[in-house]
Amino acid sequence: MADEKTGQSCGLYNDLTPLPEDPVPAMAYVPYQQWQKDLHTAERALDAGTLFPVLDKPFLGGRREPR
């Protein structure tokens, strides 16, 4: 069944690591999004614009933490 840790079941895309094994030098890579257990609540997601905290990047304007 699903590998609980990463949430990937056996199958096609098993090697979905954030970066490929053999990253080519001088190439830009965007780390591949991984599943995470703690999602925003639906209401918070509506305000934040995303359900995934890892993608939730509010503009802080130089401050350390959101308003």
Next chain:
Amino acid sequence: MNEEQALRRRIGAVKFACWELHLFLDTHPNNCDAARKLEEYKRELSALTKEFEDKFGPIGETSANTSRWAWISDPWPWEKEAN
């Protein structure tokens, strides 16, 4: 914020969560946790929609629970008692 607006907002939030999970599954097709979470939100969405339609009439033109012509009884947007 009356009950109808609160329910509409909740339905909107749950629908947004469904879209988010759907997009995640587009790029991570075999992720069981995401699929399970999507099913959960979909069930909640249909329950909320049914509740909304029982109380306030059709939520959209494709509503299955109310009669197709229920729109006629609602006030038109420009009629004052609409909001």
